[in-house]
Amino acid sequence: xxxxxxxxxxxxxxxxxxxxxxxxxxxxxxxxxxxxxxxxxxxxxxxxxxxxxxxxxxxxxxxxxxxxxxxxxxxxxxxxxxxxxxxxxxxxxxxxxxxxxxxxxxxxxxxxxxxxxxxxxxxxxxxxxxxxxxxxxxxxxxxxxxxxxxxxxxxxxxxxxxxxxx
Amino acid sequence: xxxxxxxxxxxxxxxxxxxxxxxxxxxxxxxxxxxxxxxxxxxxxxxxxxxxxxxxxxxxxxxxxxxxxxxxxxxxxxxxxxxxxxxxxxxxxxxxxxxxxxxxxxxxxxxxxxxxxxxxxxxxxxxxxxxxxxxxxxxxxxxxxxxxxxxxxxxxxxxxxxxxxxxxxxxxxxxxxxxxxxxxxxxxxxxxxxxxxxxxxxxxxxxxxxxxxxxxxxxxxxxxxxxxxxxxxxxxxxxxxxxxxxxxxxxxxxxxxxxxxxxxxxxxxxxxxxxxxxxxxxxxxxxxxxxxxxxxxxxxxxxxxxxxxxxxxxxxxxxxxxxxxxxxxxxxxxxxxxxxxxxxxxxxxxxxxxxxxxxxxxxxxxxxxxxxxxxxxxxxxxxxxxxxxxxxxxxxxxxxxxxxxxxxxxxxxxxxxxxxxxxxxxxxxxxxxxxxxxxxxx
Numbered sequence: 001x002x003x004x005x006x007x008x009x010x011x012x013x014x015x016x017x018x019x020x021x022x023x024x025x026x027x028x029x030x031x032x033x034x035x036x037x038x039x040x041x042x043x044x045x046x047x048x049x050x051x052x053x054x055x056x057x058x059x060x061x062x063x064x065x066x067x068x069x070x071x072x073x074x075x076x077x078x079x080x081x082x083x084x085x086x087x088x089x090x091x092x093x094x095x096x097x098x099x100x101x102x103x104x105x106x107x108x109x110x111x112x113x114x115x116x117x118x119x120x121x122x123x124x125x126x127x128x129x130x131x132x133x134x135x136x137x138x139x140x141x142x143x144x145x146x147x148x149x150x151x152x153x154x155x156x157x158x159x160x161x162x163x164x165x166x
Numbered sequence: 167x168x169x170x171x172x173x174x175x176x177x178x179x180x181x182x183x184x185x186x187x188x189x190x191x192x193x194x195x196x197x198x199x200x201x202x203x204x205x206x207x208x209x210x211x212x213x214x215x216x217x218x219x220x221x222x223x224x225x226x227x228x229x230x231x232x233x234x235x236x237x238x239x240x241x242x243x244x245x246x247x248x249x250x251x252x253x254x255x256x257x258x259x260x261x262x263x264x265x266x267x268x269x270x271x272x273x274x275x276x277x278x279x280x281x282x283x284x285x286x287x288x289x290x291x292x293x294x295x296x297x298x299x300x301x302x303x304x305x306x307x308x309x310x311x312x313x314x315x316x317x318x319x320x321x322x323x324x325x326x327x328x329x330x331x332x333x334x335x336x337x338x339x340x341x342x343x344x345x346x347x348x349x350x351x352x353x354x355x356x357x358x359x360x361x362x363x364x365x366x367x368x369x370x371x372x373x374x375x376x377x378x379x380x381x382x383x384x385x386x387x388x389x390x391x392x393x394x395x396x397x398x399x400x401x402x403x404x405x406x407x408x409x410x411x412x413x414x415x416x417x418x419x420x421x422x423x424x425x426x427x428x429x430x431x432x433x434x435x436x437x438x439x440x441x442x443x444x445x446x447x448x449x450x451x452x453x454x455x456x457x458x459x460x461x462x463x464x465x466x467x468x469x470x471x472x473x474x475x476x477x478x479x480x481x482x483x484x485x486x487x488x489x490x491x492x493x494x495x496x497x498x499x500x501x502x503x504x505x506x507x508x509x510x511x512x513x514x515x516x517x518x519x520x521x522x523x524x525x526x527x528x529x530x531x532x533x534x535x536x537x538x539x540x541x542x543x544x545x546x547x548x549x550x551x552x553x554x555x556x557x558x559x560x561x562x563x564x565x566x567x568x569x570x571x572x573x574x575x576x577x578x579x580x581x582x583x584x585x586x587x588x589x590x591x592x593x594x595x596x597x598x599x600x601x602x603x604x605x606x607x608x
Binding site: 010014015016048050052054055057096135138139141143146147149150157158161162 | 471
């Protein structure tokens with residue numbers, strides 16, 4: 001266990017003390033980051049990712065994943081690929097809505113969150129809340145893979161902007 | 167992470183500079199850093215930046231039963247959190263001294279000064295009152311946490327709106343924000359803390375110390391005052407001895423500073439209210455990119471999902487059909503059942519211990535059966551070392567026996583559900599069984 005870096009994730013909610021819900025989220029994000037980071041290049045090292053919720057208007061887990069990836073990118077840690085988080089909401093009729101607001105999440109039948117990698121749009125993490133069929137799951141994954149393109153373009157643009165102005 | 171200690175030459179440099187009335191960032195002795203206040207999308211959320219020190223404040227409310235000895239008053243609760251985001255030295259659950267000091271100072275400043283009218287928070291006397299909770303998170307530590315935190319707390323409280331409540335006889339109606347506009351809290355005055363750092367036994371004084379200056383200071387004096395020049399709290403720590411006229415001078419400076427900061431707060435609150443009323447865009451997503459050059463914002467991006475269904479169907483038809491395994495649960499006794507069976511163990515060639523492992527479908531505790539297994543296996547191994555091929559002797563001492571077990575190659579049986587105990591025992595790859603006991607003496 002000393003031959004690669006240890007990744008630790010701390011997720012702090014805005015109101016109240018962190019509880020089991022946050023611990024669960026932390027483990028999900030940690031697993032995703034571990035899969036992507038080249039830990040073998042930094043043995044006997046601890047990498048800590050601290051996430052503070054500033055404002056929650058829905059799709060919080062996807063936003064945390066995006067923030068974690070951009071933080072790792074900005075820190076300059078070597079990674080196999082980038083990743084992004086996308087949330088899908090299935091309403092009662094089975095229609096897919098991407099990036100739902102808090103109200104849409106509450107009224108949805110099922111909410112699915114995926115972490116998509118930038119290499120060949122592979123799925124790194126999949127977590128669902130509520131029932132959905134296998135076809136709907138595959139459709140949501142396909143939709144999330146489409147949406148990840150837009151998010152990766154945003155990563156590129158913001159990094160370009162950061163290094164062109166300052 | 168442990169805090170990097172300050173080097174002696176840096177300490178000497180800072181103190182020499184202060185003696186010559188110079189500060190690292192070019193401020194004068196009585197100058198404050200830039201204060202910037204931005205509001206979030208929901209009521210009661212704000213971020214205050216004092217130079218590079220940033221504090222996020224959020225106010226929330228809940229209906230609870232009141233305290234027994236204060237049946238007609240609402241409850242106030244303050245909580246300041248220091249996370250590793252602020253500084254690597256803040257570990258979760260470690261820097262308790264500083265945290266307790268800051269929390270206590272905030273409580274005295276805001277609660278004991280009675281700036282919030284708690285009587286107005288009462289809904290039904292003795293039965294239901296409002297509990298107002300102020301959560302402050304330190305986002306970046308560059309000195310003078312207490313000032314930034316007190317500004318964030320009072321700004322968040324002024325910005326907050328609680329749901330409207332009406333009482334008719336015995337009936338209490340709580341209106342949602344859509345039914346009736348939420349109501350602001352009733353705040354009498356705005357106490358704001360100002361910190362003074364003292365150096366060289368009280369000879370030199372600096373207002374709003376930065377993080378480096380805080381490390382070399384001798385003592386700290388904090389005065390909380392409102393714009394009517396009433397002192398709400400005063401605290402001197404660090405063991406410096408101040409003269410009476412020094413304290414009076416500090417309080418005069420505090421009066422000036424608090425007036426400036428209160429004016430800034432009023433302007434920020436008015437601005438935010440105007441934007442909300444006019445229906446413009448508000449919240450962090452609007453204000454933060456405008457403040458920073460390196461921030462980037464993207465409006466909503468449309469995603470083309472036209473042929474998503476076809477793509478999904480392709481994947482489903484190409485994929486293997488799901489394995490159709492449904493095991494029947496075996497009921498052993500009331501309250502205990504077993505679904506499926508585990509795979510073979512991978513501990514290598516140990517026939518004696520395999521027998522003990524069969525009946526492991528649903529034992530209570532994961533550790534005890536394994537512990538017992540290990541002991542029995544040790545005895546077995548000792549008897550087998552001479553004839554086993556995969557015993558590797560690492561040292562030529564006769565007293566030690568070291569056995570390294572290699573797992574056999576085994577096919578994985580597909581299984582629907584195994585208990586976690588079996589996964590524990592069958593996932594070991596190589597395991598150095600016996601420790602070298604007398605390494606030191608050899």
